[in-house]
Amino acid sequence: MTDQLPELEDELENGDGSEEIYERVNLVVDKGQEPLRIDKFIQARIEGATRNKVQQSIEKGMVLVNDKPVKANYKVRPLDRLIVYSTKNPESTEIKPENIPLDIVYEDDDVMVVNKPAGMVVHPGCGNYTGTLVNALAWYLGDENDRSATEPEIPRFGLVHRIDKNTSGLLVVAKSDKAMSDLAKQFFDHTVERRYIALVWGDFEEDAGTVVAHVGRHQRFRKIMDAYPDGEYGKEAITHYEVLERFNYVSMIACKLETGRTHQIRVHMQHIGHSLFNDDTYGGDRIVKGTIFAKYKQFVDNCFEIMPRHALHAQTLGFIHPRTRKHMQFESPLPADFTGVLEKWRRYRRNGDD
Secondary structure (H helix, E strand, C coil): CHHHHHHHHHHHHCCCCCCECEEEEEEECCCCCCCEEHHHHHHHHCCCCCHHHHHHHHHCCCEEECCEECCCCCEECCCCEEEEEEECCCCCCCCCCCCCCCCEEEECCCEEEEEECCCCCCCCECCECCCCHHHHHHHHHCCCCCCCCCHHHCCCCEECECCCCCCEEEEEEECCHHHHHHHHHHHHCCCCEEEEEEEEECCCCCCEEEEECEEEECCCCCCCEEEECCCCCCECCEEEEEEEEECCCEEEEEEEECCCCCCHHHHHHHHCCCCECCCCCCCCCCCCCCCCCHHHHHHHHHHHHHCCCCCEEEEEEEEECCCCCCEEEEECCCCHHHHHHHHHHHHHHHHCCC
């Protein structure tokens, strides 16, 4: 496991391992508070906040007072309830547009839904400055006559969630500040439908279940994540799962997320003894269930060669359109490496061999 830590550290530092990008700060104005401009009030109450950044957040609709957006000159009143949305990680100041093909499932003036391939990092960060989804978006959405543009010159787009580098599947991208703030709120309210398909080690006694365990950085190995069932550390995380197909030694399951923590499904599955197939960070890149015979080991190694990544795919994404308010839902078929491994396991289950 330790051999994988440097790569994982890059993944965590650039935020690519986390579903939700925005965090929410809740504030309640004191009873004795004198009238004060909201930007000054927030700057005084949130560590590291600058007035300029606060004003930008207000303009983008990322600050709510009593569940409604306000203007920067609004003066807070006693017992006002404030919600402030902010990014968890600083964004790169310069993004190089790159002509990388995108699998665009849907696009209009407000949103894009992209099918991300396994192996692509979502956002530039430590160790991954090029070849990312954001580099590709910068090219696609930028001025085709000037490919030297940096981020401030590129039409606004925003990521409201991410998936791991080696997870394939669907992501929604906001093309305006209003769409970004609206979608971020939907993620916080747990109204966005996210369904993943995973191949995990072992069989299940039940057909469905729920994992409730906080997820946070491992207290000894700080470059990986761990589950904390008592909730004394990390952040609340809830994963619902359903068994779709059983192969004796491995199972295909569907996972629905209530929360979007870093590596949530991977950590939760390891926590209940069902590490993702070929997950080299959380113990799935070796034989966890099955026989010790050489023929079986060769079969598993062949599966690892077909799918040289953890077996996780973001299949379903559903949300309310930020402008039309209509429910939209998208499906992504399993990629070829995933279907190839499933077919091998189906033959193995039928025949007892490869």
